[in-house]
Amino acid sequence: MIPLQLTIKNFLSYRSSTLDFHGLHTACICGSNGAGKSSLLEAITWAIWGESRAASEDDVIHTGSKDVRVDFVFEANQQIYRVIRTRSRGGTGGLEFQIETPSGFKALTGKGLRVTQDLIQSHIKLDYDTFINSAYLRQGRADEFMLKRPAERKEILAELLKLNQYDELEERAKELSKTLKVRSDEIERTLDTIKSQLQNRDTITTQRNSLEAELNQLQQQQQFETIQLQSLQVVEHQRKSWEEQLSFVRSSFANLTQDCERLEKDRFSVGAELAKLDELLKREKDIIAGYQHYQNLQAKEEAFSTKFQEFTRTQQQRGIKQQQLNQQINALERQLQQAEAQLEAVLQQERDIQQTLNKSKEVEAALEKLRESRNHLTHLDDLQMRVAPILRQRTQLQSHLDKAHAGLVARIEQLETNEIQLQRATKRQPQIQQAVLAVAAQIEELEKTRVYLQRVQEKGQERRHFIERLQAQQREYERLLGELEQKLQLLKTPNAICPLCERPLDEHHWNRVVSKTETEYKDTEGQLWVFREQMAVSDREIQVLRQEYRDISQKLSPYDTLREQRGQLAAQLESSSDAEEHLHQIAAEKEKLERALHLGDYAPDQQEELRHLDEYIQSLNYNEQDHALARNEVERWRWAEIKQGQIKDAAKRQAQLDKRKPELEAQIVDLERRIELEAVESECALEIAALDKYIASIGYDNNEHNNIRTALRTAQAWHLRYQELHNAKTTYPTRQSRLNELSAALALRGVERQRLASQIEATIEQLKQSANPTQQIQTLEAQLAIRRRQLDEQLGRLGRLEQQSQYLDTLQTQYGEQQQQLTETRNQQRVYQELAQAFGKNGIQAFMIENVLPQLEAETNQLLSRLTANQLHVQFVTQRHGRNGKSTKKNAKLIDTLDILIADARGTRAYETYSGGEAFRINFAIRLALAKLLAQRAGAALQMLIVDEGFGTQDAEGCDRLIAAINAIAPDFACILTVTHMPHLKEAFQARIEVTKTQEGSHLRLLV
Template identity: 55%
Template sequence: MIPQRLTLRNFLSYREAILDFQGLHTACVCGSNGAGKSSLLEAISWVLWGESRATSEDDVIHLGSKEAQVEFIFQMHQQTYRVLRTRQRGQGVSLEFQIMQGSSFRSLTAKGIRSTQQLILTHLKLDYETFVNSAYLRQGRADEFMLKRPADRKQILADLLKLHQYDELSEQAKDKSRQFKGQVELLERQLDAIREQLHQRDAIAQERAELETVLEQMQAQQSANHHQLQQFQAVQHQRQTWQQQLTWQQQQQRNLNQDCQRLQKERSQTDGQRQTLEYLLQQESRIIAGYQHWKALQAQEELFSAKFQSHQVAQSQRQQFEQHYSEKLQQLQNQLQKVQAQEITLQEQLQELQKSLSKEADVESAIGQLTSARQELQKLDQLQLQASPLLQRKQQIQQKLDRSFTRLSARLEELRTSARQLQTQQQRQPSLKKAAVEVAVKIDELEKLRAYQDQVRDKGLERRSFMEQLQAHQRNYEAQLAEIDHKIRMLEQERAAAITEEVEGTTIVQIKQLEFPPCPLCDRPLDEHHWRLVLEKQQAQKEEILSEIWVIREQLTTSEREIQVLREEYTKIEQRLAQYGDTLERRGQLQEQLQNTAEVQEQLTQLNSEAIKLEAQLKTRAFEPELHEELNILDRSLQQLNYDERDHALARGSVDRWRWAEIRQAEIKQAKRRQANILHRQPTLKTQIEQLEQHCDRLNADLERGLQQYDRQIQEIGYNLEQHNAIRSALRQAQPWQLRYQELQQAQQQYPQVQHRLHELTHTLQTRYNDLQTITHHCQELIHALEKTPDLSTHIQALEQQIQQHRTKLDQHLAKLGRLQQQQQQQELLSQQFEEVNSQLKTARQQCRVYQELTQAFGKNGIQALMIENILPQLEATTNQILSRLSANQLHVQFVTQRNRKSKTAKAMETLDILIADAYGTRPYETYSGGEAFRVNFAIRLALARLLAQRSGTALQMLIVDEGFSNQDQEGCDRLIAAINAISSEFACILIITHMPHFREAFQARIEIAKHQNGSELTLCL
């Protein structure tokens, strides 16, 4: 990642800042403490990963602002990218990711912040933790690795290398192993349960056969019972039919009785209604007369209601007319009052203006004073224009002289410090010479010991070669011995066969007549004597070979003891020679230090001479003579101009003091204009007042005439409220005749219908009496038939209970048979399940073993330990390479991963010790000075940075060093600068953050940061 441009807006201490990295290779970011140096680089981590040192997300927003925004353009793998991150206070974050195509950027932003962030990580191939531990050496974390306990450093290194993922894999494998172990136990229990169930297969088959026989017998008995029940049910069904018919006929009989009673009652009610209608028809003439009187009263009431409506309309119009004219009159009176108030206000304003116009003479006098003061100020302003460049130049020269004085003072202090250091080095020369002699003697002894070690090694190789020859001879003799044993066994077997043949009945004569048996070694005939000779010869050769083998084994044992002694001697020598390399390095360091001390006196003389010269220049201020001469010329020029800043200030004060006259003059002019305007408006207002008064009089006259006209119209209507109320009362009293007239009309319509209904009811009642007699006769016949047929319900119920009991038992047996059939099917399924579970059990056991092995492999003592062991040599080599540049080959580190325990039989203890050696030997980290410790920390951190960058799969092209260098002396600072310059070719951009002047002057490119009232600001100096 190569930065190109960084733009900040309202981020931490910055309001607006743009940093262009193009053309920057190695630059120093300098400024006072708290100016915002680290904040500038925190912006890079925030825009790329959303991470910063702020505890809250809103803390990155500049105080008083609502939004923070950072834009970062960088180059990666020959591609240019732009990332834009914005944070609004109290709201969310927006993130944009773009790539340059041609002369413009194309968006790569995904849906959502997480997706876009993951896309950025994919292109960078660098996460935040790797960045802060590699490319970004953050402030205050240089010694974090060294200050940890040795046992904890290994864990820190594992965290930096992100080996925790293997712990997660180990835990996952362990969980999987537990799961499969539990699955194995569960499957084993299932297999045991299935075996127990499979043992019941034969018993279930026998029980099923017995149950099927019982079911056949019960089904035959059940069929006979069903046949008898059907016969009983047929007889009982006929009897129930007659019983139902009897019940229906009796119900019909009851219904007819009720119907006759109802018809008789309805006939009586209809006859009463007929009599009522006849009485109402007899009063027809009287009802019609009352109804005619009610209609006449209703016509009179309608006439009075119409007059009432006209009277109400006239009254309403009169009120509206009166209200309209009253409102218009009120408006005119309001206008009249308003105009009269304006006339009074104008009169009061005219009096106030007259007071202001009375001060016109005093204002004119003050205007003259103001004009004189302005003329004087104008003359002094012209002098200021001439003197201002001279004063600015004088101030610039004075600042340059002050900076030169500060720079020379700092240089003088540096010279004095260097002189003291050189004096200290010169005082160490005798001890260095003595140490060099001791180291030379020690090297001579070690070289002799090394030659002796070569002799021991050659002797060991010689004995090893001799042992190999003995082992070859031993193998040869053992082969010969095996061959002889084989021959002896063949001879003994041949002899045993001949004896067996004799025992089986062969006579001596027959044996003599046979030929001698052949020799098993050469196939020639072999008699008893020669057989013994051959056997003795073979046994003698065997004894001789055994003797040789014993001698060889003795020689091998002796050689093994000699090699063991030589090996122990070689190990002791190797342990003593382990310090040979350190001693050679120590001799080189001492020689270099002695060579440096020879140059110390000359350097000390030069430094003292330069310090005396600088001290004299500072006392007499004899530096920058051109600037001093120019300063004197400027002083003389200012004296000739005779310009005094105090006179200029007094002139400004005089102008400000008389400036009120202009304001008063403008007020008087405004008062005159207002006075003329008021005098012009007064006649108009008086005319308006007269017109409004006349208009009010006319409206009052029109109102009076209109009201009189409406009163005459109301009298012409002639409405009388008392007469209207009397007619209403009479109409209410005659209202019942209207109801009686309506009843008369209904009676005239209903009387023929009632007579017809009475005739129908009489005929229907006679018909119902005839039907009742017929039903009564039919019921008597059904009762006689039921008495002849017996009731079989008790027998049927008993037989049904018996059938139900048999059915229950039969169902139980059928259910049991079904269960047995299901159990047999279940047995078949269990047999298949047994095979499946057994197969699953084998698979689960295999998976359990696999995950147990993976748990060990991913654990602390597996892949993680192997990776750390492989990485540490590379880390150690890189650290020593950097440290040699920082300390002039004076410091050397070694990483030790195992430490012997106090008990000799115990295994070595896992650790991560860091041994630091200097010119005086190996010492603990805490005994080194702050400067030396910082160099070691810096070298280890830089080596870790390279290692982490390589593991992330990307080249480390950018390096940011945000560490304090104040604990370094002059020589240490020079070496740090030299080391940074030496490694600068490996990076595309290096940024060093410091507030030390010496570091600032050491780099040509500087980014100077200063904090003002409006926030931090940066300046790029090339």
């Protein structure tokens, strides 16, 4: 993927920016921390994959904006594509995918975001995780792979290769295997249970036949006993009918007896009631006289009640009129109180107004002072308007002069610092010259040693090649020796055949073949010993050469350090040679600046303008303190204006009060006269007097009325006796007729009772003559109940046996199905066990890592050879012996690991022993090889590379190494972007993308 153009609108810190990548091969993205460098890269990832560091989707929208849009044009697989991704705050997003054609861009957008996203990834052949682990070399990830333990490196490599999906498959296979194992165990237990149950099948059949025979015998006995019971039940039914008839007659006899007793009681009660009526009828005259006296008292009480109602009604009318009269008088009194209160308020206002009017002379004097103070303040305000711009101009001039003075002081201090440094460098010049000569002599000696080291290395390579040839020949002779030994073994067997033509051998030919084969075996064995001796000699020579190589490499270890030291000393010597000239220049400039500072000879135009401004300000004679005092004086006399307004208002109110006071006094006199007349001559007072006369004319006496009420209550008993007399005259004939009816009914009930007593005696005699079969019936019913229970039990047992038989038939079918299911489950369990092993760390993952490592090693060494001029070589080792690599009988097992062996001219050494520059190149090569490998596995070519700050914060020397490394690999990429904020690093690139941040957002500027 090669970037061509990026257009951003409202993305993170950017408002609106466009970046054209055409012509950019290696470029630097620079800017201060927080300027928006990373946001520029995230705009690319958000446009293509919709991924960014934002917590939510709306967070990518610039603060205060409603939507975001990123337009990215890039080249991939010799095609130019365009991706446009948009989003509205709180809404949905949009995604467009286009391809360039001769007639312009053509849409490839699918239906929906997910479909379009899949189309983009299928064309560029990169997902987001692969991109950030391949094309984007992030900060702090360069040495992460090297600093991990060997066992952890495999985990990191597996994570980068996305082998964790096989871990998930392994877990799923293990879970399914466990589930199937549990299922197979359950099936086995089920089969054992079914097998044990099927063993009872013959026993159940025998029990079933025996129960059927017993059941037939019980059913026959039950039928015979049932017939006997039915005949006895007929006899019992007849006897029960007689008993029921006897019970009914006895019940009727008892009812008649109760009716006779009731009629006797009613006849006695009616006779007593007739006697009381006779007694009441004998007192008829006395009752009538008492009742007439009661009627007279009642007529008197009604007359007094009428008078009382009229008296009460008149009293209520008088109360209403009296209340109306009181309300009218109270209303007039309230008006009188209001008028008196208003008059008092008017008098109080007159007193207050008089106090205000007495201060009029004092207020006029104060107003005169206020006019004078305001005139003076107006004059000072005019002066201030003329002086204010002059003062602002003077402040600006003074600020410029202060800055110029501070700049001179800072320049002098800087010159003094440079002077001290140059003086020190001048003093060190003889020492540096001697050091340069000494280092040059050492380097010359070491270069001679390097030539000899190269010869030793060539000789060692020659010996190794010779040993490899000997090993090949040794393997060939060992194979030939094994074939000859096999032939001899075949010839030793009886009736041996020829090993070549496979024909039978007689004794003569057998001896010849055996002799020839043994001779070849001895010759081959002798030649094999010669090869082994030559290999042993060559191995000793190689050991001697290796020791010599290590000794010489140890002597050459200071070579790189001495070369770097020589370059540094040469630079220091060159800089110190120019120190004298710089010292003279600094001294002259310093003297000039100190003289100007002492005499004030700097910024002459500003100083002259400042002098003119001071003279003009003095001519105006303006003083800020006088101005402030004048303002205070005006504020001090402003109360006079307020008092003047109060005096004018007081005069107006006095005139109004003079009119209001006589009106209130006249109103008070009128109200007092009206109150006196209202109590005597008003309409309500006259009506009250008329009602008093009418009440006297009614003549109602309350005591007399109460006496009549008491007498009436006493005579009220005669009214009750009169009613009882009237009722007795009406009731007496009816009671006499009722007494006759009760006597006749009592005689009829006696005759019927005698007839029922005779019928009861006859029925009892019939029951005594017939036999009672109840005992026999109960016995038979008990026997039948026992038989019924036995039948039910036998039928239940028979039903259970039939169910068991059917259940065993079903179990027999299930047994065959379960056996088949057990076989299938065990087969599936074995399959998932094998899959779990295949998906495990030692299965497909280890196989894929083993296949990837040679490619990674070759790519790393290819890059490392270009970065170090063939001085360093890397080897990845995935297995080693236990116990520090020593193979023994007790511990011959190989341990999985991922060791990284690094070799240079001095041999193989640990990673920690290499210098910073060498370690950086090794890290960079391995990380870049991993990036290329990931891109290739994704099916895409790694054409763009982003380096974030050089794998960590570097010093000046580290920056130089990073630049050298980038330049070394630049031909392999179409575009390399380096992100940094270090000035030393960004100045090394001709093309720079400078990012700055303002209040309006981040801005881009391309410098080529």
